[in-house]
Amino acid sequence: AKAQGKNSYHYFTHDMQKAAIKRISLLNDLRYAVKNNELFLEYQPIVCFNGTKELKAEALLRWQHPQKGRIPPDDFIPLAEESGLIIEISNWVFEEVTKRIKQWRISLSKDVQISINTSPSHYFNQESNITEWLSLLLDKGLSARSILLEVTENLLMEADADVSRKLFQFRQAGVDIALDDFGTGFSSISYLKKFPTDYIKIDKSFVNSMTDVSNDKVLCEAIIVMAKKLGIGVVAEGVETQEQFDILNAMGCDYAQGYLIAKPMHICDFETYLKEN
Ligand code: C2E
Ligand code: CA
Ligand code: CA
Ligand code: CA
Numbered sequence: 001a002k003a004q005g006k007n008s009y010h011y012f013t014h015d016m017q018k019a020a021i022k023r024i025s026l027l028n029d030l031r032y033a034v035k036n037n038e039l040f041l042e043y044q045p046i047v048c049f050n051g052t053k054e055l056k057a058e059a060l061l062r063w064q065h066p067q068k069g070r071i072p073p074d075d076f077i078p079l080a081e082e083s084g085l086i087i088e089i090s091n092w093v094f095e096e097v098t099k100r101i102k103q104w105r106i107s108l109s110k111d112v113q114i115s116i117n118t119s120p121s122h123y124f125n126q127e128s129n130i131t132e133w134l135s136l137l138l139d140k141g142l143s144a145r146s147i148l149l150e151v152t153e154n155l156l157m158e159a160d161a162d163v164s165r166k167l168f169q170f171r172q173a174g175v176d177i178a179l180d181d182f183g184t185g186f187s188s189i190s191y192l193k194k195f196p197t198d199y200i201k202i203d204k205s206f207v208n209s210m211t212d213v214s215n216d217k218v219l220c221e222a223i224i225v226m227a228k229k230l231g232i233g234v235v236a237e238g239v240e241t242q243e244q245f246d247i248l249n250a251m252g253c254d255y256a257q258g259y260l261i262a263k264p265m266h267i268c269d270f271e272t273y274l275k276e277n
Pocket of ligand 4: 181
């Protein structure tokens with residue numbers, strides 16, 4: 001038993017070592033990717049249940065690795081966050097998004113609101129210039145309503161007075177704030193009390209299981225009812241079927257996002273979408 005224990009210990013360290021090497025090499029690749037324009041954005045439309053023609057979409061980061069192909073954001077964003085590279089990446093996202101919004105306004109005469117995912121480091125890191133984002137927006141001649149900042153619970157969990165002050169500044173300037181992945185954390189509801197929120201995004205795990213797990217349907221409905229009473233807009237994410245769409249619509253949900261409406265699109269396809277809507 002002792003020998004076996006020793007062996008498994010060796011295997012364990014060996015695997016850990018392999019994983020660590022893999023991470024370091026991916027991080028090096030990511031550093032290079034930022035400089036080498038391997039990162040790009042896809043846009044996923046968000047539509048209004050009541051048929052209002054508001055043009056909204058979420059910007060989703062993509063990495064086309066020259067050898068390894070597409071690397072999912074869930075694999076490289078945590079790495080970017082731990083290494084601090086997320087600051088540079090997010091500033092690029094912000095630049096890119098605002099440049100496009102301006103372009104669409106001029107060349108297509110379309111006013112689009114783009115949601116940007118933000119990371120904890122934006123609000124905590126001293127180097128971050130998220131506070132400059134506001135002046136950059138206005139410098140470009142864009143209104144604060146052109147962007148929406150999505151924040152997740154893991155950000156708010158560690159948040160202090162400084163973070164809520166930054167969020168409050170944005171909101172006061174007219175930037176919409178959405179609480180992303182709502183319902184997946186331990187204290188989603190208490191954040192509604194502490195932080196300014198214009199929208200909540202019901203996590204796709206609830207929406208996906210809504211038609212099989214009756215509790216999840218009840219939870220969705222309760223979230224919608226609560227949000228309405230608080231004057232908060234509700235976006236359902238991960239809407240994949242007409243059945244889910246119809247149920248959410250009947251519950252009074254405000255916006256839908258998901259494969260049923262559209263998958264995240266390459267910018268060219270998104271521009272076609274804008275022209276048609
Ligand atoms: P998220 O913010 O919750 O984004 C929604 C995810 O759900 C996206 O995955 C999207 O492609 C996927 N999705 C959309 N509709 C459906 C659907 O109908 N069914 C299913 N099963 N999935 C759907 P993606 O693009 O892989 O992004 C994963 C996460 O990476 C995002 O989760 C977000 O937390 C993070 N992320 C993406 N872009 C950025 C970024 O620019 N900055 C930061 N900080 N995080 C980002
Ligand atoms: Ca999001
Ligand atoms: Ca989400
Ligand atoms: Ca998520």
